Amino acid sequence: MPTWSDSLRAVFDGAPVPGAIEDLRGPLVSSIGALAHELPRAFGEQTVGFAHQDLLADGSQALAIMGERGSGKTTLLTSVCGDLEREHRHLVLPIMRPELFGAADSIIVTFLAELWETITREAEENETAGVGDGGATVRLLEKAARSFAVGQTTPAAIERASESPTDFAEDLLQVSRSRVRLTRQLRAVVRNVCLPEGAPQPRVIIVPVDDPDLGRIPIPDILTDLQILGAIPGVVPIACFSRSDLRNAWMGNRRFEGEDSEDSNFLLARQLEKVFPYRCRFELEPIAEGARASFQPVGEGVTLAEKLILLHQRVVDRTRALWMVDPAFMVGAADLELPSPLPDNARTLVQLWESLDVATVEGDVESLYLTIRRVLDILTERWTGASGTTGDRAVHIGPARTTSDGKPVPTIGQIPANLDVRVGGRFVPAAPAVASIQLAPIKYVLGVPPGQERDRRIKPQALVQILSMQEFVFGSGLYDVQHLARVAWLGNEDWSKLQRVELGGRSTDNTFILLPDAVTFSEVVRAASLWNELARFSEHCTAEQLLSACIRASCLTADPAAPPIAQDGDYDAALATAVELFKKAASKPGSTAAAFVEWFACDLPFQWHAGFFSSDTIREMAKQHSALIDGLDLPRYGAPAPKDTFDSRLKRILDARDPQEDDRAYGWVGGYFDLAAAKESVHLVELGEIHRSWHRDVTGIRAGASASGLVNRTQRAGGRSALSPYERPEGTMLLAAAMKALDHARSGKIRPRT
Amino acid sequence: MLRLDHKLLVDLGYRSLTISQADRLLKHLYDTMEQNVGLRLAEGMSDEQLDAFDAFFEAKDDAGAFAWLQRNFPDHKEIVTSEFAELKRLLADTADEFNAEAL
Numbered sequence: 001m002p003t004w005s006d007s008l009r010a011v012f013d014g015a016p017v018p019g020a021i022e023d024l025r026g027p028l029v030s031s032i033g034a035l036a037h038e039l040p041r042a043f044g045e046q047t048v049g050f051a052h053q054d055l056l057a058d059g060s061q062a063l064a065i066m067g068e069r070g071s072g073k074t075t076l077l078t079s080v081c082g083d084l085e086r087e088h089r090h091l092v093l094p095i096m097r098p099e100l101f102g103a104a105d106s107i108i109v110t111f112l113a114e115l116w117e118t119i120t121r122e123a124e125e126n127e128t129a130g131v132g133d134g135g136a137t138v139r140l141l142e143k144a145a146r147s148f149a150v151g152q153t154t155p156a157a158i159e160r161a162s163e164s165p166t167d168f169a170e171d172l173l174q175v176s177r178s179r180v181r182l183t184r185q186l187r188a189v190v191r192n193v194c195l196p197e198g199a200p201q202p203r204v205i206i207v208p209v210d211d212p213d214l215g216r217i218p219i220p221d222i223l224t225d226l227q228i229l230g231a232i233p234g235v236v237p238i239a240c241f242s243r244s245d246l247r248n249a250w251m252g253n254r255r256f257e258g259e260d261s262e263d264s265n266f267l268l269a270r271q272l273e274k275v276f277p278y279r280c281r282f283e284l285e286p287i288a289e290g291a292r293a294s295f296q297p298v299g300e301g302v303t304l305a306e307k308l309i310l311l312h313q314r315v316v317d318r319t320r321a322l323w324m325v326d327p328a329f330m331v332g333a334a335d336l337e338l339p340s341p342l343p344d345n346a347r348t349l350v351q352l353w354e355s356l357d358v359a360t361v362e363g364d365v366e367s368l369y370l371t372i373r374r375v376l377d378i379l380t381e382r383w384t385g386a387s388g389t390t391g392d393r394a395v396h397i398g399p400a401r402t403t404s405d406g407k408p409v410p411t412i413g414q415i416p417a418n419l420d421v422r423v424g425g426r427f428v429p430a431a432p433a434v435a436s437i438q439l440a441p442i443k444y445v446l447g448v449p450p451g452q453e454r455d456r457r458i459k460p461q462a463l464v465q466i467l468s469m470q471e472f473v474f475g476s477g478l479y480d481v482q483h484l485a486r487v488a489w490l491g492n493e494d495w496s497k498l499q500r501v502e503l504g505g506r507s508t509d510n511t512f513i514l515l516p517d518a519v520t521f522s523e524v525v526r527a528a529s530l531w532n533e534l535a536r537f538s539e540h541c542t543a544e545q546l547l548s549a550c551i552r553a554s555c556l557t558a559d560p561a562a563p564p565i566a567q568d569g570d571y572d573a574a575l576a577t578a579v580e581l582f583k584k585a586a587s588k589p590g591s592t593a594a595a596f597v598e599w600f601a602c603d604l605p606f607q608w609h610a611g612f613f614s615s616d617t618i619r620e621m622a623k624q625h626s627a628l629i630d631g632l633d634l635p636r637y638g639a640p641a642p643k644d645t646f647d648s649r650l651k652r653i654l655d656a657r658d659p660q661e662d663d664r665a666y667g668w669v670g671g672y673f674d675l676a677a678a679k680e681s682v683h684l685v686e687l688g689e690i691h692r693s694w695h696r697d698v699t700g701i702r703a704g705a706s707a708s709g710l711v712n713r714t715q716r717a718g719g720r721s722a723l724s725p726y727e728r729p730e731g732t733m734l735l736a737a738a739m740k741a742l743d744h745a746r747s748g749k750i751r752p753r754t
Numbered sequence: 755m756l757r758l759d760h761k762l763l764v765d766l767g768y769r770s771l772t773i774s775q776a777d778r779l780l781k782h783l784y785d786t787m788e789q790n791v792g793l794r795l796a797e798g799m800s801d802e803q804l805d806a807f808d809a810f811f812e813a814k815d816d817a818g819a820f821a822w823l824q825r826n827f828p829d830h831k832e833i834v835t836s837e838f839a840e841l842k843r844l845l846a847d848t849a850d851e852f853n854a855e856a857l
Contacts (some may be wrong), residue, residue: 429782432789505789696796699804702811704792706820707830708784722764724772731770734852738768738779741848745841746786 010299011075012082017298018346019291021072021079024282028063028080028238031280032204035061035236036090036194039202042233043191060230064276065240067284070347073240075298076284077208080238084206091118091193095208098215098222106217107225107237111207112145119193137192144185150178186232194234207237213249220253220271227275239276286344293330293342295349304342304349305330307356311375314368321477321590322558326522329471332464333525337444339460341379341468341521352378369408372472373397379468397479407480410473412487417447417458417466419488419524425535427500429739432701435543435611438500439513439535442528447488463488467521470591475520477589489519490527492603498531503611503668504697505746509653513550514603516557516595523592527557533565545569547607551578554604558585558596575621578604579628586632601629602645605679610671610694622678643679650676650683670694756838758784766842767849783841791837795827 011017017025065073077095084092093114096107119137153175162168195202207229212222229235247268254264287295293305312325332340343349355374376397396411424443430436447463449456466488473479474487496510513534518527530553538546548567551574555562559581567574582600585593605625608618629642653669670691676684724731763776771779799807803826810819823830 428778429785431781431785432792505793692801695804695808696799697793699799699807700792700794700796701789702792702819703795703799703807703823704788704790706816706823707791707795707834708788709820722769723760723776724770727772727775728770730856731772731775734768734770734849735775735779737852738845738848739782741844742782742786742841745844746789 008075008078011078012085014079014082014086015298017075017079018072018287018295020284020287021076021346024065024076024284025079025083028065028076028282029083031063032080032084032090032206032236036202036204039194039204039234043187043195059277060227060275061233061277061280062226062230062237062239062275064281065238065284066243066281067240068242068286068345069245070343070345070349071242071284071286072346073242073284074210075346076282077210077238077240081206081208089201090203090206091115091122092206093118093208095210097210098212098217101215101217103216107207107209107212107222108148108228111225111229111235112141112148115189115193115205116141116145137189140185140189140192144182144189147178147182147185150175151182183228183232186228186235190232190234202234204234204236207235209237209239211241211245212239213241213246218253219246219249223271223275227271230275287346287349289332289334289340289342289344292340292344292349295346295353297350297353300353304353304356307353311356311368311371315372315476315478318365318368319477319589321475322585322588322593322596323475323477323590324522324526324560324592325471325475326525328525329468329521333528335444336442336525336528337446337460338464338467338521338525341464341471343378343381348378348381369397369478372476372478376469376472380465407478409483410479410481412469412473412484417463417488418450419463419490419494420446420448421490421494421497421528422446423498424532429743430500430502432505432704433502434504434698434701435609436500436502437513437538437543437546439531439538439546440498440500441532441535442498445490445524445528464521467524471520471522474591475522477593481591487519489517490524491517495531498535503609503671504694505701506665506668506697508668509649511649512606512609513546514599514606515550515554516592516599516603518557519591519595523557523595530556530565537566541566541569543612544571547571547612548574550607551575551604554578554596554599555581558592582628597632601632601642605642605646605675606649608672608675609668610674611668611698615674618674619678622675626679643681646675646679647681647683650681650687654683654686664693664697666690667693667697756835762842763845766846767853768845779845783845787834787837787841790841791830791834794833794837795823795830798827 016022065076067073081092081095084090093111096110096114098105098107101110116138119141123138153171155172158171158175159168162171190205194204209226212226213219215222226237226239229237247265250268251261251264254267255261259267293303293308295304296302308325308330312323315321316323328338329341332338343352352375355371355378397408422443422445423440425440427438427440430438445463446460447458447466449458470487470489474481492511492514495514499510499513501508501510501512515527515531516523518524534546534549534553537549541549548569548571549565551571552563552565552567555574555577556565562577562581563574578600582597585596585600605622608621610618613621632642650669650672653666657666667690670687670689671694673684673687673691673694675681676687681687758780760773760776760780763771763779768776768779796804807819807822810816810822827833
């Protein structure tokens with residue numbers, strides 16, 4: 001990788017630049033050509049006297065290259081200057097950097113100094129191609145510089161130098177005249193430079209200015225200088241700046257002056273319109289999500305994606321983790337409102353690209369850790385700022401543990417978000433059935449601040465930075481994460497929100513269709529996509545097929561080569577696949593394997609309810625399951641033992657019973673009796689009592705279906721014509737009231753019978 | 755034979771519903787009735803009867819189950835009729851209350 005600005009030199013020399021910059025390069029150069037073409041008319045040599053040109057002066061023609069930090073403004077400016085230099089037509093002054101200005105410097109002072117240097121050098125090098133006027137232009141330039149210097153004299157300085165009020169007034173007048181003269185003198189200089197006698201075509205003076213907002217000089221003064229220069233035909237300032245940085249600099253200055261912020265905003269907008277008319281603005285957009293992975297610095301032949309893939313390969317070679325970086329990591333998952341974690345500006349992309357260099361050394365473990373540490377710093381930049389811990393690292397990687405397997409121990413800063421999902425559909429009242437499952441798709445994934453502010457949402461860009469940090473820290477298997485509390489993740493609470501399960505006609509706790517927890521960016525994207533596929537599949541399948549599909553989806557979170565969700569609806573086959581994957585994942589590091597193992601051990605048995613399976617089947621599956629997970633030490637986060645997970649769930653349900661409520665509302669829990677017996681649950685006795693209620697519910701559903709054959713549901717045309725031809729608010733509200741009344745009647749809370 | 759149709763809803767005060775809304779309400783009414791009837795029948799069964807009735811379903815013998823129901827619960831038609839009447843009254847009360855508030 002080049003250093004010491006070699007890459008900018010390549011740009012200046014005409015090396016290809018990224019697409020967004022290339023797109024603006026041509027139009028910018030063309031607009032400079034157009035200004036040069038207009039030059040003779042602008043000076044109005046034929047029609048207007050030189051002294052009157054001030055009256056006809058148009059506004060500034062300064063060009064602006066706008067874009068956020070790192071978007072490539074300097075690269076574009078450099079590339080345009082290079083193009084113009086190679087044309088050998090215009091005068092391109094060196095790029096001004098106001099951040100390097102001294103206290104007495106300004107844009108105009110520097111312009112005069114650089115112009116002096118340039119035209120004297122040009123005169124020495126090739127008299128005929130430059131200002132061949134025998135020194136007249138240089139003399140004019142001297143006068144202009146003197147006028148500028150005099151014009152800078154402050155009233156206080158004049159007062160100190162004056163002996164009487166009359167002298168003071170005369171000196172003050174002299175200073176004012178100098179200021180007025182300056183513009184006229186500059187015009188004269190520029191006309192000589194740009195339209196020299198005998199030159200084949202007019203030329204302009206390019207005044208490139210990089211980041212004017214970063215200087216110590218107040219930004220209003222810089223804008224005024226640019227406006228003065230931009231209004232002189234033949235001078236084309238090109239300033240590149242970030243609109244937000246410029247605004248901050250302006251607001252800071254005006255606040256210092258005691259100005260109201262609303263007024264300041266208005267004044268800035270007006271000032272910018274005067275300095276940089278809209279037709280003169282060239283805006284660099286952030287790099288599109290789809291283009292970031294294919295990014296490669298100027299003059300380089302390897303893309304960022306290729307380097308990331310290599311890094312991934314190095315990590316997996318070392319850890320043997322089931323770490324699958326989803327393709328969405330490179331481009332984002334727009335359907336889930338998760339943007340790409342890759343930076344959107346060229347400068348940071350270059351730095352990410354450069355940081356990945358060390359990882360390419362095969363077998364060098366230290367460089368691998370160093371690379372990831374740098375990558376984490378880059379990818380979590382916004383989150384670190386957003387969490388109010390600017391200056392702190394989002395992740396601190398401590399030394400390796402001596403007692404464990406020698407992996408470094410990460411410490412994660414405050415995670416400002418919990419993951420949440422928005423439900424993308426509505427659940428409708430289910431027809432009476434022994435078992436009924438409805439799934440809703442995920443509309444999008446969001447981050448909400450922890451605590452009470454559940455209705456707020458953190459910015460998606462900050463959320464993906466948290467998830468991308470978790471991608472490396474949890475997904476890679478490189479670190480010792482045993483001590484870490486759970487971070488932002490999708491888990492059972494989220495899957496529960498997305499399902500409505502009724503058993504024996506009773507509402508349940510909706511904890512049956514579960515996928516492994518998702519903690520990394522890739523896991524979240526993959527789990528959410530699989531869930532949505534499950535939700536679509538659920539619209540036209542039986543409960544058993546859906547349970548089987550859920551197992552298939554869970555396997556796909558850990559093994560993309562596993563059979564598809566809608567493979568065959570064969571529960572036994574799906575279970576067999578899960579068993580094999582469990583055996584493989586149990587010995588693998590990384591969050592993907594850990595989540596699958598935890599799902600297999602703790603969540604899978606939640607499917608084994610009498611509403612779905614016969615008593616014998618449940619007992620057989622539970623027996624085999626216990627044999628597999630017996631003595632298993634769940635690999636992460638101090639998760640409870642599988643049996644405790646089942647007992648905890650039962651306890652939560654049983655403890656939540658309302659003494660005032662009909663016990664039958666919880667009859668469905670009795671359907672876990674066989675599983676509880678096989679797993680030796682501490683709640684077995686309670687479930688035995690409830691099991692009778694479950695049995696009665698199921699029989700009731702079946703008896704109701706038999707008896708209700710006495711009802712005729714055929715529609716008659718007469719009734720239809722009396723209904724409303726279009727939807728009305730009162731109809732919608734009445735329907736809601738009636739449905740609610742029936743719900744109450746159905747749940748048994750309010751029995752309509754007297 | 756009991757009828758669940760649009761005319762029933764119009765008679766109960768649900769003229770402001772569209773056909774699609776009426777269909778949704780009728781389905782919910784039917785499902786509620788089916789479930790409540792079933793629960794009332796099941797409540798009246800002994801453990802032996804529950805097992806006997808379930809046996810038909812394990813054998814996928816719907817006709818046998820219905821015949822068993824007719825034999826052992828000869829009043830099941832009255833249960834259906836009574837549940838239907840109660841739910842009709844519930845819907846009528848809801849509509850009356852809603853329409854009165856709307857006025």
